[in-house]
Amino acid sequence: MSQENRLIQLENITKEFDKLTVLDNINLYIRKNEFLTLLGPSGCGKTTMLRIIGGFEFPTSGRVLFEGKDITEEPPYKRRVNTVFQKYALFPHLNVFDNIAFGLKISKMPKKDIAMRVGKMLELVNLQGYEKRGVDALSGGQQQRVAIARALVNEPDVLLLDEPLGALDLKLRKGMQLELKRMQKALGITFVFVTHDQEEALTMSDTIVVMREGHIRQVGTPKHIYDEPKDAFVANFVGDSNIIRGTMPKDEVVHFCDMDFNCIDEGFDKDEPVDVLIRPEDILIVGTDVAQLKGVVRSVIFRGVHYEMIVDAGNFLWKVHSTVMVPENSSVGLSIIPSNIHVMRVSDDKLAKEGIQ
Numbered sequence: 001m002s003q004e005n006r007l008i009q010l011e012n013i014t015k016e017f018d019k020l021t022v023l024d025n026i027n028l029y030i031r032k033n034e035f036l037t038l039l040g041p042s043g044c045g046k047t048t049m050l051r052i053i054g055g056f057e058f059p060t061s062g063r064v065l066f067e068g069k070d071i072t073e074e075p076p077y078k079r080r081v082n083t084v085f086q087k088y089a090l091f092p093h094l095n096v097f098d099n100i101a102f103g104l105k106i107s108k109m110p111k112k113d114i115a116m117r118v119g120k121m122l123e124l125v126n127l128q129g130y131e132k133r134g135v136d137a138l139s140g141g142q143q144q145r146v147a148i149a150r151a152l153v154n155e156p157d158v159l160l161l162d163e164p165l166g167a168l169d170l171k172l173r174k175g176m177q178l179e180l181k182r183m184q185k186a187l188g189i190t191f192v193f194v195t196h197d198q199e200e201a202l203t204m205s206d207t208i209v210v211m212r213e214g215h216i217r218q219v220g221t222p223k224h225i226y227d228e229p230k231d232a233f234v235a236n237f238v239g240d241s242n243i244i245r246g247t248m249p250k251d252e253v254v255h256f257c258d259m260d261f262n263c264i265d266e267g268f269d270k271d272e273p274v275d276v277l278i279r280p281e282d283i284l285i286v287g288t289d290v291a292q293l294k295g296v297v298r299s300v301i302f303r304g305v306h307y308e309m310i311v312d313a314g315n316f317l318w319k320v321h322s323t324v325m326v327p328e329n330s331s332v333g334l335s336i337i338p339s340n341i342h343v344m345r346v347s348d349d350k351l352a353k354e355g356i357q
Contacts, residue, residue: 006029007031009063012025013052014060023214026062031207034206036209039237055078081159081160082154082159084159100150104153147164152183156189158189180193201222231275235342241319244256245274257313257314275344281306292336293333293335296331297327297332300326300328306321
C-alpha cells in the first residue's frame with residue numbers, strides 16, 4: 001500500500017500501567033476513509049489503543065503518526081480526531097441542538113454557520129425536529145445519535161467509537177450498526193470502532209484487527225478473518241467453530257478422525273501436526289451411504305434461521321448448522337467439501353487450545 005493512503009500509523013507502541021504491559025510493541029496503520037474495528041475480549045488492550053490514538057493516553061514507548069507527522073505528545077484538542085464513548089456524556093441541562101452545537105460555540109463560530117452545520121448533522125442522524133427536545137427525554141438510540149452528531153459536527157478526519165452500542169437492546173443495536181456504516185460512507189471519513197462483539201465487527205468493518213492480551217493476532221477483511229483465521233484463537237473468537245487436531249501427510253490432504261480428507265492447503269511439513277477448522281454451516285448432512293463421517297445427533301436447538309445440532313461422529317462432537325432439522329438420537333452422515341476445510345498451524349496459545357479435541 002502507498003504511504004499516501006495511510007492516515008494514522010502506530011509504530012512500536014507499548015503501554016504499561018504500574019509495570020503491567022497492556023499493549024506490547026503494536027504496529028498498525030489505518031487508511032483514509034476506512035471503517036476499522038478493534039476486536040477482542042475484555043482486557044485485550046483495544047480501548048487503550050483507541051485512547052492513545054485520541055490523545056487521552058500516551059504510550060510508554062513508540063510513536064503515533066498522523067499523515068506522517070508525529071503527534072505522540074499532542075493533547076486531544078490538537079488532534080483532528082473526535083471520540084464517542086460508551087457513556088455518551090451528553091449535557092443533561094442542554095437540549096439536542098445545544099448539545100450538538102457545544103463545540104462550535106466554544107470556537108466562536110457565527111450563529112448562522114452553527115445552525116447550518118447542526119441542521120446538516122440532525123439530517124445525517126435522522127433527528128430532524130428534535131432540536132429543542134431535552135436529551136433525558138430521548139431513547140438510548142437517539143442519545144447515541146446525538147453523541148455521534150456532536151462528534152461529527154466539528155468535521156474531524158477520524159471518529160473514534162468506544163463500544164458505543166453496548167447499552168442498546170439487540171434490535172436497536174442491529175439497526176444502529178447499519179446506520180453507522182451508512183454515516184461513514186456518506187461522510188467519507190475514517191471510523192475506528194472498538195467492540196468485543198464479533199457479529200458487530202463482521203457487519204460493519206472494512207478491516208478487522210483481532211487482539212488478545214496486548215498483541216495483534218490478525219488483521220484483515222471480515223471475509224478473510226472469518227474464512228482464513230490465522231490460528232485457533234482467532235477462529236474460536238470470530239464465529240462458531242469446529243477445531244480438531246490432525247496431521248498433514250502431504251499437500252492438499254489432511255488426516256483427522258482416523259481418515260484422510262482432501263483439502264486445498266499446502267506448504268506444511270510431512271505429517272506436521274495441525275489444527276483443522278470447519279465452520280458449522282460448512283458441514284453437510286447427507287445419507288449414511290455417501291457420508292465421509294457417520295454419527296448420531298446428540299442435541300438439537302432451534303436458532304431462528306437454522307437448527308444447531310451436535311453430532312457425535314469420528315470421536316468428535318461436531319457443531320452443525322442446517323435449515324433441515326434431524327431429531328435427536330437419529331443416525332446421520334456428514335460430508336465436507338475440500339474448500340471448507342481450513343488447516344492452521346498449531347498454536348502454543350493456551351486460550352487458543354480451549355475446545356480443541
